[in-house]
Amino acid sequence: MIEESEIDLLVNDLYELYGYDFTNYAKASLKRRIVRLLMLDKFPSFAEFRYRIRTDADYLKRFVEEITVTVTEMFRDPSFYKVLRTEVIPTLATKPFIRVWHAGCATGEEVFSLAILLKEAKLLHKSLLYATDLNPAALDKAKKGIFPLAQMKQYSENYIESGGVQDFSSYYTAMYGQVKFDESLAEKMIFSIHNLVSDRSFNEFDLILCRNVLIYFDKALQDRVLNLFDDSLGQLGYLALGSKETLKFSALKSTFTQLNKEKIWRKVS
Amino acid sequence: MAESKLTISCKAVVIGGSAGGLDVLLKVLPSLSTSFSFTVIIVLHRKNSVDSTLESLLASRTKIPVKEVEDKDGISPGTIYIAPADYHLLIEPDLTFSLDDSEKVNYSRPSLDVTFESAADVFGPELVGILLSGANADGTQGLVAVKKAGGTTVVQKPETAQTPFMPQQAIANAPVDSILDIPELIALVNSLNKPA
Numbered sequence: 001m002i003e004e005s006e007i008d009l010l011v012n013d014l015y016e017l018y019g020y021d022f023t024n025y026a027k028a029s030l031k032r033r034i035v036r037l038l039m040l041d042k043f044p045s046f047a048e049f050r051y052r053i054r055t056d057a058d059y060l061k062r063f064v065e066e067i068t069v070t071v072t073e074m075f076r077d078p079s080f081y082k083v084l085r086t087e088v089i090p091t092l093a094t095k096p097f098i099r100v101w102h103a104g105c106a107t108g109e110e111v112f113s114l115a116i117l118l119k120e121a122k123l124l125h126k127s128l129l130y131a132t133d134l135n136p137a138a139l140d141k142a143k144k145g146i147f148p149l150a151q152m153k154q155y156s157e158n159y160i161e162s163g164g165v166q167d168f169s170s171y172y173t174a175m176y177g178q179v180k181f182d183e184s185l186a187e188k189m190i191f192s193i194h195n196l197v198s199d200r201s202f203n204e205f206d207l208i209l210c211r212n213v214l215i216y217f218d219k220a221l222q223d224r225v226l227n228l229f230d231d232s233l234g235q236l237g238y239l240a241l242g243s244k245e246t247l248k249f250s251a252l253k254s255t256f257t258q259l260n261k262e263k264i265w266r267k268v269s
Numbered sequence: 270m271a272e273s274k275l276t277i278s279c280k281a282v283v284i285g286g287s288a289g290g291l292d293v294l295l296k297v298l299p300s301l302s303t304s305f306s307f308t309v310i311i312v313l314h315r316k317n318s319v320d321s322t323l324e325s326l327l328a329s330r331t332k333i334p335v336k337e338v339e340d341k342d343g344i345s346p347g348t349i350y351i352a353p354a355d356y357h358l359l360i361e362p363d364l365t366f367s368l369d370d371s372e373k374v375n376y377s378r379p380s381l382d383v384t385f386e387s388a389a390d391v392f393g394p395e396l397v398g399i400l401l402s403g404a405n406a407d408g409t410q411g412l413v414a415v416k417k418a419g420g421t422t423v424v425q426k427p428e429t430a431q432t433p434f435m436p437q438q439a440i441a442n443a444p445v446d447s448i449l450d451i452p453e454l455i456a457l458v459n460s461l462n463k464p465a
Binding site for chain 2 (some may be wrong): 001004027028029031032069071097135199212214216218219222242243244245246248249
C-alpha cells in the first residue's frame with residue numbers, strides 16, 4: 001500500500017531532479033499508474049522504487065513512458081469525427097491555410113484519422129498538423145505511422161460510422177501483422193515533444209484536439225492548459241476534447257460555444 | 270448476517286456488476302428510499318460504444334437523481350452516479366470523480382476493481398461495496414481493498430445471480446461480510462440511510 005505522502009515525495013523528486021512536474025496530476029489516477037508500474041517491475045518496496053528513479057536516469061525514461069497513458073484509437077468516438085467532417089472541416093476549408101494541433105497525441109492514431117478527413121475534403125495540401133506529446137516513445141511510434149493490423153477491423157468500422165465512404169484499406173499497406181499508413185498522409189505532420197504542464201504556446205491554430213489528456217489533470221492544471229489552448233486558438237478556432245471532458249468548470253466557458261452534443265467548442269470572443 | 274454491524278455510518282455505496290447485474294439494479298432501484306444520506310456509485314461492464322441509454326434506463330426506475338459521470342464532477346450525497354462506458358472511474362481525495370482511459374483491467378473498462386480500490390482509499394470504513402452477478406473475476410480484488418480499508422463487503426447470493434461466477438469468485442477469495450438475495454440487498458441499502 002502506498003501512502004499519499006510517499007507519492008508527494010516522489011513527485012517532488014521528479015521535479016527537483018528532472019524538471020518533470022506531476023504536482024497537478026489527478027491524485028487517484030497518478031497513484032494507480034505508480035502502483036501498476038511498481039508491480040510491473042516487481043519492486044519489493046516503494047523506497048526501492050523511489051531510489052531507482054532518483055539514481056537511474058534511464059529508468060526515469062521508463063517511468064515517464066509508463067505513467068503517461070497512451071491508449072488511443074483511430075476515429076475514436078465516430079460521432080465526434082462525423083461532426084468534424086460535416087461541420088468543422090467545411091468551415092476550415094475557406095481558410096488559405098489550416099493549422100491543427102493534436103496536443104497529447106500519444107501514438108498518433110487520431111492524427112492520421114484527421115489527415116484522412118482533410119485528404120478526403122481535398123484540404124490536406126494546405127494544412128499543417130502539429131502533433132505533440134510528452135512521451136518520446138509514443139511520438140516515435142506516431143511518426144512511423146505503423147499500427148497493428150489486428151486493430152484495422154475496428155478502425156474501419158469507426159471510419160465508416162464517422163461518414164467515411166472510401167475503402168479504408170486503401171490508406172495503408174499491410175505487412176507482417178502491422179499496417180503502414182500512406183506516406184502522403186504524414187507529409188503534413190510535424191511531431192515534437194511538448195509538455196502541457198510546463199511548455200508554452202508555440203503557434204496560432206484553427207483547430208486544437210486534446211482528447212482524454214485533461215482527465216489526468218486536476219482542476220487547477222486543467223485551467224492552465226485550457227488557457228494555453230485559448231491563447232493558441234485563432235478567432236473562431238475550434239477546441240476538441242475527449243468524450244467525457246468538459247469546459248463547464250472553466251472561466252473560459254462563456255467565450256466558447258459548444259457544437260451539438262459533441263465535445264467540440266468554438267471560440268466566439 | 271451481521272445486520273447490526275451494517276448500521277455503520279456510510280458515506281458511499283459502490284455497486285459493481287457484469288452480466289446479469291443490470292437486471293438486479295432494475296429490481297433494486299424502485300424499492301429504495303427516495304432520498305439518500307450517502308452517494309451511490311454504480312460500475313457496470315458494458316459495451317464500449319458511447320451510449321447514454323443506461324443513464325436514462327436507470328433513471329426511469331427511481332426518483333433519485335441518476336448521473337453518468339463526466340470528468341471532475343463533484344460527488345454529492347443523494348445521487349446515483351454511473352461509470353461511463355470505456356473509462357475507468359476513480360474517486361479523488363477532494364471528493365470529485367476523475368476518469369482514466371488506460372489499459373483494461375480484467376478485460377474490462379470500466380473495471381470494478383479500479384473503482385472499488387479508489388473508493389476504499391477515499392471513504393475507508395464509511396464505504397459499502399456490493400458485488401452483483403457477472404461472468405468474470407473483476408470486483409474480487411476491489412472487495413479485498415474495501416475490507417482492508419475498514420469498509421463493508423457484500424455480494425449477491427450466487428444462487429440468485431443470473432451469472433453466479435463473479436459473486437462466487439468474491440466469496441472464495443475476498444473477505445465478504447454478507448451474502449444477500451435481492452430483497453435483502455434492498456433492505457440493506459435502505460438501512461444505511463440516516464435521516465437528516
